[in-house]
Amino acid sequence: VDIEPLETAPADALTAWRALLLAHSAALRAVAEEVRLRGRVSLSWYDVLLELDSAKEGLRMRDLADRVVLSRTRVSRLVDELVRAGLARKTPDPADGRVFHASITAEGRAALRETAPVYRAATERHFGAHLDEQDQAVLTRTLLKVAKAHGRA
Amino acid sequence: VDIEPLETAPADALTAWRALLLAHSAALRAVAEEVRLRGRVSLSWYDVLLELDSAKEGLRMRDLADRVVLSRTRVSRLVDELVRAGLARKTPDPADGRVFHASITAEGRAALRETAPVYRAATERHFGAHLDEQDQAVLTRTLLKVAKAHGRA
DNA sequence: TAAGATTGATTCCTCAATCTTC
DNA sequence: GAAGATTGAGGAATCAATCTTA
Numbered sequence: 001v002d003i004e005p006l007e008t009a010p011a012d013a014l015t016a017w018r019a020l021l022l023a024h025s026a027a028l029r030a031v032a033e034e035v036r037l038r039g040r041v042s043l044s045w046y047d048v049l050l051e052l053d054s055a056k057e058g059l060r061m062r063d064l065a066d067r068v069v070l071s072r073t074r075v076s077r078l079v080d081e082l083v084r085a086g087l088a089r090k091t092p093d094p095a096d097g098r099v100f101h102a103s104i105t106a107e108g109r110a111a112l113r114e115t116a117p118v119y120r121a122a123t124e125r126h127f128g129a130h131l132d133e134q135d136q137a138v139l140t141r142t143l144l145k146v147a148k149a150h151g152r153a
Numbered sequence: 154v155d156i157e158p159l160e161t162a163p164a165d166a167l168t169a170w171r172a173l174l175l176a177h178s179a180a181l182r183a184v185a186e187e188v189r190l191r192g193r194v195s196l197s198w199y200d201v202l203l204e205l206d207s208a209k210e211g212l213r214m215r216d217l218a219d220r221v222v223l224s225r226t227r228v229s230r231l232v233d234e235l236v237r238a239g240l241a242r243k244t245p246d247p248a249d250g251r252v253f254h255a256s257i258t259a260e261g262r263a264a265l266r267e268t269a270p271v272y273r274a275a276t277e278r279h280f281g282a283h284l285d286e287q288d289q290a291v292l293t294r295t296l297l298k299v300a301k302a303h304g305r306a
Numbered sequence: 307t308a309a310g311a312t313t314g315a316t317t318c319c320t321c322a323a324t325c326t327t328c
Numbered sequence: 329g330a331a332g333a334t335t336g337a338g339g340a341a342t343c344a345a346t347c348t349t350a
Contacts, residue, residue, distance in 0.1 A: 012289040013281025014273065017180075019296035019306070020280075024177045025222035026303030027170075044318085061333060069178040071320055076334060098327045098332040120167065127173075128166025130302045135295045136169040142288045143172035149283040150179030153172070197340085214311060227341055229312060251310040251349050 030126035031119075038122075039115035044070075045087070046119060048078050049104055049112045052088060058101035060093075069152075087111055183279035184272075191275075192268035197223075198240070199272060201231050202257055202265045205241060211254035213246075222305075240264055 032043045039046065051067045052059060059067075065075040079102050082088035087108035093099035104112070128136065147153040185196045192199065204220045205212060212220075218228040232255050235241035240261035246252035257265070281289065300306040 012286060012293065013277050013284070016284070016289040016292040016296070017276045017280050019293045019300060020173075020177060021181075021222060022300035022305045023296040024173060026300055026305045028174075030303060062331085069174055072333075073321080073335090074319055077319090080334095096328075096332085100333070123170045124166050126303070127170050127299060130299045131166070131169070131295055135291075135298075136166055138288075138291050139169040139295055140172045142284055142292055143169070143176035145288075146280060146283045147172060147175035147179055150183060150279070152175045152179045215309085224342055225311075226313085226343080230341090233312095249310085249350070253311070 027127045031122040034122035035119055039118040040111045041115050044078055045082060046115050048082060049087060049108050052102055052104040053109060053112055058103035060099050060101060064102055180280045184275040187275035188271055192271040193264045194268050197231055198235060199268050202240060202261050205255055205257040206262060206265055211256035213252050213254060217255055
């Protein structure tokens with residue numbers, strides 16, 4: 001983190017930031033709780049499985065960690081849990097002995113299919129339902145600007 | 154039938170939700186790191202002190218937990234840490250023996266004054282700087298709708 | 307019985323150190 | 329030495345159980 005001189009922030013930035021923290025906390029708790037109750041896998045597992053499924057070829061652990069909002073360490077442990085549960089597999093890269101590729105199993109896809117509607121419904125109920133289409137479009141556009149500025153997304 | 158410009162973001166709730174998760178994660182990490190490096194207290198301590206300062210009368214532990222985005226348990230432990238550090242005090246309610254009131258000390262106010270500019274600058278640098286004024290206004294409006302729907306804010 | 311607050315055990319998550327391979 | 333991945337240790341956050349008082 002580079003240190004620069006202090007600048008006076010527009011009062012609006014702090015207000016928007018506070019709103020982001022509140023909305024995130026409230027909605028995420030509700031979504032995670034609903035997925036936990038009604039889904040087949042936890043939200044963390046779901047996130048990982050979703051990325052594995054969208055990348056058909058198998059993902060290096062490193063790349064997987066970049067796509068999920070978690071540390072490399074955490075992802076390593078989550079994948080191990082998924083492997084133990086039979087929902088994912090880990091295969092060594094034949095060309096580079098340092099690398100492992102994680103991929104989703106048929107059972108993992110089944111779990112994903114089973115949990116996806118729960119996740120969609122929870123997200124809709126606890127987040128989307130409170131916003132109209134234009135709100136959602138503006139949120140996506142503005143929040144992705146922030147994420148991209150940090151090298152995510 | 155009107156044609157939308159290509160750069161218009163998809164307006165579905167899942168996309169906006171994903172953008173929220175990414176932006177929140179990236180910006181919060183950066184803000185917390187900067188506050189940790191340059192501020193006098195951690196972000197958690199800062200949040201609690203801020204609430205204690207804004208409620209001059211002292212807050213019941215219960216009410217404090219409601220205002221901070223943390224569990225009652227966590228707040229209880231944070232306040233104990235602050236008391237040990239001399240930045241807050243805890244006084245029993247004379248009328249109701251179950252209740253404790255947490256309040257900020259002069260030293261706590263000093264720590265708050267010292268950390269506030271760091272927090273403002275970090276929030277501006279890692280969040281506000283990537284948004285124009287209208288973006289910020291819209292974010293505040295929409296995200297507060299979500300928070301309020303969950304009984305926060 | 308119920309509400310406010312804390313404690314103990316547990317899970318979640320990350321950092322630093324390590325191991326292996328390039 | 330540097331990069332990919334894992335392990336050990338510890339902090340952060342929560343849940344369930346408990347204690348106290350209303």
